[in-house]
Structures are given as C-alpha cells and as structure tokens.
Amino acid sequence: MLDPAIALHADILLYPLHHDLSPDLTKLDELLVAHGKPVKALLATHYFGLAKDFTELKLWCDTHRIAFIEDCSHTLFTETFQAPGTGVLGRFVAASPYKFFACADGGLLYSPDPRPLDTVTTKSAGVIQELRGLKRTLEKYRSTGPTAADIGLIDTQLAELGTQPLVAGRELSTAYARPSPQYSAAESGTASLFGSRCIVKLSSICDNGKRRRGNYQHWADAVAELPNCHALFPDLPENSFPYMFPLHIAFPYPHFYRLKHLGVPVWRWDEMAVSDCAVAHNYRLHLLHLPCHQALTKIQMQWMITVLAKTLRLPWRSER
Ligand SMILES: Cc1ncc(COP(=O)(O)O)c(C=O)c1O
Known part of the structure; x- marks a missing residue:
C-alpha cells in the first residue's frame, strides 16, 4: 500500500497499532504534532475481514481535515456487495476482491459518495491478458x-x-527511494479483467x-x-x-x-x-x-x- 504514495513522492508516516490491530489514537496525536506539517490522508485497515468501528478515527480525521481511506483489502467488498460495517466511513475505499474469489486479478477503488471518482477513468485489459487470466483461473481450479x-x-x-x-532465512532490509518492484505505474490505470468481474458477479x-x-x-x-x-x-x-x-x-x-x-x-x-x-x-x-x-x-x-x-x-x- 505504500508504493502509490512513494510514487507520488509523498511523505509517509507509520502510526502504531494496538494488539487487536486497531490504530492507537493517542500515538496518532503525538505523531501529527511531531510531524508539524498538514497530513492529507490516513489509511486504516479492517484486518482479516473483521470489521472495526472507525467512527472515532473518522472524527479525528475530520477534526484535522485529513481524508479517511478505508483499506478493505481483507474484507469481502465488491462493486455490488460490501461486508457489513465496512466501506461506509471512508472518503475512499480500496479493496481486493480477488482475495475472496477464484479470479486472476481484481482491485477496486470505491467511494460511498461517487462524486470524488467521477473523473477517474480506467482502460480495459487486452484479449491476451484476458486469456492469460482465464488460464490462471483454470490452473487454480485444477491444482490438487x-x-x-x-x-x-x-x-x-x-x-x-x-x-x-x-x-x-536471512533478514534483509532495503531502503526504497522508489516504489518496490511489485508496483507498476503503467498498470495503475488498467481495469480488472472482464473474466474476473464475471467470476465475482456469478459467485x-x-x-x-x-x-x-x-x-x-x-x-x-x-x-x-x-x-x-x-x-x-x-x-x-x-x-x-x-x-x-x-x-x-x-x-x-x-x-x-x-x-x-x-x-x-x-x-x-x-x-x-x-x-x-x-x-x-x-x-x-x-x-x-x-x-x-x-x-x-x-x-x-x-x-x-x-x-x-x-x-x-x-x-x-x-x-x-
Ligand atoms: C492490509 C493490506 N492492505 C492492502 C493490501 C494490498 O492489496 P493487493 O494485494 O490488492 O495489492 C494488502 C495485501 O495483501 C494487505 O494485506
């Protein structure tokens, strides 16, 4: 999740979590004061698909004029179905439907208020990518x-x-001045495969x-x-x-x-x-x-x- 921010040359602050993986609000306050500069967005995750109540966090973000982004990458979140308690508070929501269905890919950027996404456009993947996706899906079904x-x-x-x-294993620590090799700026505007969206819809x-x-x-x-x-x-x-x-x-x-x-x-x-x-x-x-x-x-x-x-x-x- 850090790659897009690194690609935009943004400063990234990492905030501490409690043992139940909920954000530590006291430490968030301290971090904001120590940073001393305005913060544009905060990302919080419903880890492992268990919805967290982010009401207080959202209020904190509103107070500090920070855009609240819900990371629903671990929740069942599609274009037509959202797991209860998720995706309602965030100005934006990022989700990974491919983690919940047997499809080859699928990322979702969503907003409860559709207006902020009005200007976002994606381009469709080509036939070759669709076929490759289909092959990967069939392989998943065949694996024993x-x-x-x-x-x-x-x-x-x-x-x-x-x-x-x-x-x-050997512990390696790498300093990234650039996004990691997993990130492809060229692909960030590509829509999910048609085949993947069909699988999600039909499941x-x-x-x-x-x-x-x-x-x-x-x-x-x-x-x-x-x-x-x-x-x-x-x-x-x-x-x-x-x-x-x-x-x-x-x-x-x-x-x-x-x-x-x-x-x-x-x-x-x-x-x-x-x-x-x-x-x-x-x-x-x-x-x-x-x-x-x-x-x-x-x-x-x-x-x-x-x-x-x-x-x-x-x-x-x-x-x-
Ligand atoms: C908490 C969390 N957020 C975001 C992501 C990124 O999701 P994706 O695999 O769709 O890039 C992951 C990846 O597993 C994750 O664990």
Missing part, C-alpha cells in the same frame, strides 16, 4: 491438495525434518461467507488447546466474512520453518516497512495467516490442522 493418505505421513515427515539442520456471496466462517471456526476450535500459540481473534463476529485465520505463535523459529517445509500454505507479513510499532515488529514474524477460504475441502483442513498441531507440539529449545 493433500489427500487422506498424506495425513498418515506427517509423523514420518516431521521426524525426517528433525534430523536435518534448520536454516533460517454466491452467501455460500462464500458460510464456508469461510465454518473454516475459521474450525481453526479456532483446533488451536484452542494447542501449546505455543493463541488465536488473535478466537471469536468471530456474526455476519463477518473472514479473509484468513490469524494465529500468534510463540516460536517462529523453528515452528514457522517446519510448517513451510511441510508445505502448509501459511503467510506472514515478512515484508513490512520498518517502524517503531512494537506490535508490527512482533507480528511480522509471530503472526501466521492461515487459509480459511471457501474452496478448502474437509481433507485439506484436516491435513493443515494435523500438521499445525503436530508441529506446534514439537520441542523448540533444542533447535537453535
């Missing part, structure tokens, strides 16, 4: 996951991994939410008694559309590495801008994002949960 037989192999795989030295929102909530609850139940971890949000609010299941682990080394080696589709915010926020610093390596999307099968969930449980029960002291 673990089977019931794989569950019986986990002990052996873990024992085997235990005999090998564990090599931790069942109700089924999507039901299956995601079911899988989220499945994770929450499975980790409740597990050692060396805790669910960041064990209780899922009603009517929410979770993006992923956030799990805090006590010992990223070795547990995160073991999970990766075993092929668990697990993510972290490894690539994070360096800031003074203690929560961001901790969550960068300790907070796992586990999938709970609608296409997961029972066997896939069972396999992931079994690998996680067996890995987190491993002794950790002897490894480093």
Whole structure:
C-alpha cells in the first residue's frame, strides 16, 4: 500500500497499532504534532475481514481535515456487495476482491459518495491478458491438495525434518527511494479483467461467507488447546466474512520453518516497512495467516490442522 504514495513522492508516516490491530489514537496525536506539517490522508485497515468501528478515527480525521481511506483489502467488498460495517466511513475505499474469489486479478477503488471518482477513468485489459487470466483461473481450479493418505505421513515427515539442520532465512532490509518492484505505474490505470468481474458477479456471496466462517471456526476450535500459540481473534463476529485465520505463535523459529517445509500454505507479513510499532515488529514474524477460504475441502483442513498441531507440539529449545 505504500508504493502509490512513494510514487507520488509523498511523505509517509507509520502510526502504531494496538494488539487487536486497531490504530492507537493517542500515538496518532503525538505523531501529527511531531510531524508539524498538514497530513492529507490516513489509511486504516479492517484486518482479516473483521470489521472495526472507525467512527472515532473518522472524527479525528475530520477534526484535522485529513481524508479517511478505508483499506478493505481483507474484507469481502465488491462493486455490488460490501461486508457489513465496512466501506461506509471512508472518503475512499480500496479493496481486493480477488482475495475472496477464484479470479486472476481484481482491485477496486470505491467511494460511498461517487462524486470524488467521477473523473477517474480506467482502460480495459487486452484479449491476451484476458486469456492469460482465464488460464490462471483454470490452473487454480485444477491444482490438487493433500489427500487422506498424506495425513498418515506427517509423523514420518516431521521426524525426517528433525534430523536435518534448520536454516533460517536471512533478514534483509532495503531502503526504497522508489516504489518496490511489485508496483507498476503503467498498470495503475488498467481495469480488472472482464473474466474476473464475471467470476465475482456469478459467485454466491452467501455460500462464500458460510464456508469461510465454518473454516475459521474450525481453526479456532483446533488451536484452542494447542501449546505455543493463541488465536488473535478466537471469536468471530456474526455476519463477518473472514479473509484468513490469524494465529500468534510463540516460536517462529523453528515452528514457522517446519510448517513451510511441510508445505502448509501459511503467510506472514515478512515484508513490512520498518517502524517503531512494537506490535508490527512482533507480528511480522509471530503472526501466521492461515487459509480459511471457501474452496478448502474437509481433507485439506484436516491435513493443515494435523500438521499445525503436530508441529506446534514439537520441542523448540533444542533447535537453535
Ligand atoms: C492490509 C493490506 N492492505 C492492502 C493490501 C494490498 O492489496 P493487493 O494485494 O490488492 O495489492 C494488502 C495485501 O495483501 C494487505 O494485506
């Protein structure tokens, strides 16, 4: 999210978060005073698809004449459906429908009041891009996951991994004077693929939410008694559309590495801008994002949960 601001040569201030990932308003005040210059916009996120009440933050922004932007990249937010409690306060809303549907791309810039976007135009992608998108979508549907037989192999795989030295990744810190290589200014004016928009339109929102909530609850139940971890949000609010299941682990080394080696589709915010926020610093390596999307099968969930449980029960002291 920093790339567009870097591309505009804007100053970026990073504000601290509380443990529940809500903005620290006291620290925001201090940051504004210390900066001493007017601030144009503030971005706040409904992390993991759990809607936050940003009423107070919006008032704070209004008081300081700052445009409030809601980051709905983790919420189910499309042109025609917005997860309850999201996308109503922001002057602008940024969303990533592709994170909730099996489509090849899809970013959305939205405004509850359409007037600020009146002058924004996008150009359509070409036929080649549409075909490439279709191919990527078909590949997603075709990809196979673990089977019931794989569950019986986990002990052996873990024992085997235990005999090998564990090599931790190297920490790299890069100073960006320019946007990161992931950013393409040329593509910033390109519309989502027609194919992606069709997939979003034709998918069942109700089924999507039901299956995601079911899988989220499945994770929450499975980790409740597990050692060396805790669910960041064990209780899922009603009517929410979770993006992923956030799990805090006590010992990223070795547990995160073991999970990766075993092929668990697990993510972290490894690539994070360096800031003074203690929560961001901790969550960068300790907070796992586990999938709970609608296409997961029972066997896939069972396999992931079994690998996680067996890995987190491993002794950790002897490894480093
Ligand atoms: C909180 C948050 N905001 C914004 C983004 C950017 O979304 P996109 O992948 O659509 O660029 C991400 C990416 O995962 C994110 O985690």
